[in-house]
Amino acid sequence: MPAWKLWFALLACLGPGPASADVVADAAQITTKGYALRDLGGGAWWICDGAYNTLFVVSETGVIAIDPLPTLGANYLKAIAEVTPLPVTHIVYSHAHLDHIGAAGLFPRTARIVAQQQVGEALDRAADPRRPPPTQRFERHLSLDVGGQRLELDYRGINHAAGNLFIHLPRQRVLMLVDVVYPGYAPYPGLGIAADVQGYLEAHEQALAYDFDTLVAGHVDRLGTREDVLASQRFARELLATARRNAAAQPFPAFLKTRPPGSTWLLHDDYEATQVQACVDALLPRWRERLVGLERSISSHCCAAVVALAVAPPKE
Numbered sequence: 417m418p419a420w421k422l423w424f425a426l427l428a429c430l431g432p433g434p435a436s437a438d439v440v441a442d443a444a445q446i447t448t449k450g451y452a453l454r455d456l457g458g459g460a461w462w463i464c465d466g467a468y469n470t471l472f473v474v475s476e477t478g479v480i481a482i483d484p485l486p487t488l489g490a491n492y493l494k495a496i497a498e499v500t501p502l503p504v505t506h507i508v509y510s511h512a513h514l515d516h517i518g519a520a521g522l523f524p525r526t527a528r529i530v531a532q533q534q535v536g537e538a539l540d541r542a543a544d545p546r547r548p549p550p551t552q553r554f555e556r557h558l559s560l561d562v563g564g565q566r567l568e569l570d571y572r573g574i575n576h577a578a579g580n581l582f583i584h585l586p587r588q589r590v591l592m593l594v595d596v597v598y599p600g601y602a603p604y605p606g607l608g609i610a611a612d613v614q615g616y617l618e619a620h621e622q623a624l625a626y627d628f629d630t631l632v633a634g635h636v637d638r639l640g641t642r643e644d645v646l647a648s649q650r651f652a653r654e655l656l657a658t659a660r661r662n663a664a665a666q667p668f669p670a671f672l673k674t675r676p677p678g679s680t681w682l683l684h685d686d687y688e689a690t691q692v693q694a695c696v697d698a699l700l701p702r703w704r705e706r707l708v709g710l711e712r713s714i715s716s717h718c719c720a721a722v723v724a725l726a727v728a729p730p731k732e
Contacts, residue, residue: 439599439638439639439640439641440637440638440639441454441464441466441469441637441638442454443466443637446464446465446466449491449494450465450488450491451463451464451465451488451491451492451495452464452465452466453495453498453499454639456471456588456590456630457588458585458587458588459473459474459475459565459588460472460473460585460588460590461473461474461495461499462632462639463488463492463495464637464638465485465487465488465491466637467487467635467636467637468485468487468488468515468516468634468635469632469633469634469635469636469637469639470482470483470485470488470492470516470592470632470634471483471583471590471592471632472492472495472496473562473565473567473585474499474500474502474565475502475505475562475563475564475565476563476564476565477502477505477562477563478502478503478504478505478506478562478563479496479500479502479503479504479505479506480504480505480506480507480508480560480562480565480567481496481504481506481507481508481523481527482507482508482509482510482583482592483508483509483510483516483517483594483634484507484517484518484519484520484522484523485515485516485517485518485519486514486515486517486518486519486546487515488519489519489522490519490522492519492522493522493523503524503526503527504523504524504527505526505527505528505562506527506528506529506530506560506562507520507523507527507528507529507530508529508530508531508560508567508569508581508583509529509530509531509532509535509547509550509581510580510581510583510592510594510634511532511535511576511577511578511579511580511581511594511595512531512535512538512539512542512547512577512578512579513577513595514544514546514547516594516595516634517547518546518547519546520546520547520548521545521546521547521548525548528551528552529548529549529550529551529552530550530551530552530553530554530558530560530569531550531552531553531579531581532553532554532555532569532571532579532580532581533553533554533555533579534571534578534579535550535553535578535579536549536550536553538578538579554569554571555571556570556571557569557570557571565585565587566585566586566587567583567584567585568582568583568584568585568586569581569582569583569584570582570584572618572619572622573612573615573618574611574612574615575596575610575611575612575615575616575618575619576594576595576596576608576609576610576611576616576619577595577611578611580593580594580595580596581593581594582622582623582626583632584626584628586627588630589627589628589629589630590628590629590630590631590632591623591626591628591630591631591632592631592632592633592634593619593623593631593632593633593634594633594634594635595608595609595633595634595635596608596616596619596620596623596633596648597620597623597631597633597640597644597645597648598633598635598636598648598707599631599633599636599638599639599640599641599644600636600638600640600644600707600708601635601636601707601708601709602703602707602708602709602710602712602713602714602717603648603713603717604635604713605713605716605717606716606717606719606720607652607717607720607721610720612728613656613720613721613724613728613730614724614728614730614731616652617649617652617653617656617730617731620645620646620648620649620652621649623645624642624645624646624649628642629641629642631644631645647706647707651703651706651707654699654702654703655695655699655717655718655721656721656724656725656730657732658695658698658699658718658721659691659695659718659721659722659725660725660732662691662694662695662698663691663722663725666690666691668684668687671683671686671687671690672687688719688722688723688726691718691722692715692718692719692722693715693718695718695721695722696714696715696718699714699718700714
């Protein structure tokens with residue numbers, strides 16, 4: 417067995433462990449104000465409502481707000497006002513989805529909106545006043561320098577969605593990557609409704625190539641760490657490996673021989689259902705104590721793996 421596989425096997429046995437208090441959102445703040453606010457240092461601030469979270473950065477000349485969350489709405493602007501009287505001069509969209517940027521229409525219209533080109537094209541088509549199209553677009557990389565702050569914005573290919581960005585604050589050692597890793601929790605169903613499973617897998621390796629200590633993941637009630645990325649990567653790799661083994665053990669033609677004659681198309685549904693269940697049975701006992709809520713979504717992840725192997729098999 418290659419050395420890296422032995423290393424991951426050891427880490428998987430250890431599991432991610434309980435979340436430390438310094439990464440979990442302050443529940444009292446959320447109950448009282450509707451959000452928790454945390455200073456990440458160097459002008460970077462994390463804001464969380466318990467289900468969603470994001471990041472804003474205070475520069476010498478104004479605020480760079482990332483993902484105007486609709487679950488926060490005006491509370492996002494209230495949180496900024498707690499920290500600084502400076503105006504919001506820039507808005508960065510991590511990607512085009514409404515649940516992350518649907519409060520942009522509440523922010524100052526004078527703010528420059530920055531997003532990847534494909535996100536801009538999607539928002540042009542949507543014509544949604546809640547998500548104004550970006551005024552600055554880029555293809556692969558943009559160094560956003562504002563008032564002594566630098567954000568490195570990278571598009572490395574489709575994963576959760578087209579245009580989904582890696583947002584790196586090198587001085588603060590913070591990385592924001594939305595809808596890929598769910599720190600301490602199972603992913604949202606369907607591997608976070610990943611548009612491309614191969615890209616979803618690669619996003620973990622791409623994230624780990626950045627120099628960061630703190631991960632802002634866009635969801636759940638806590639910050640993430642490098643270990644959270646590794647745990648998510650281990651789960652995704654084991655998921656795909658399990659689905660591959662199950663498919664090799666019983667390919668569809670062999671399954672058909674075990675069933676009475678009928679509609680081959682409907683029997684294919686039955687086949688996929690048995691493959692998904694076999695995947696669940698193998699993974700849930702191993703991972704339910706490591707990823708909170710996995711029993712709620714494991715079937716969807718196994719389904720995503722089974723379908724991916726049938727239509728666009730990820731690399732081994």
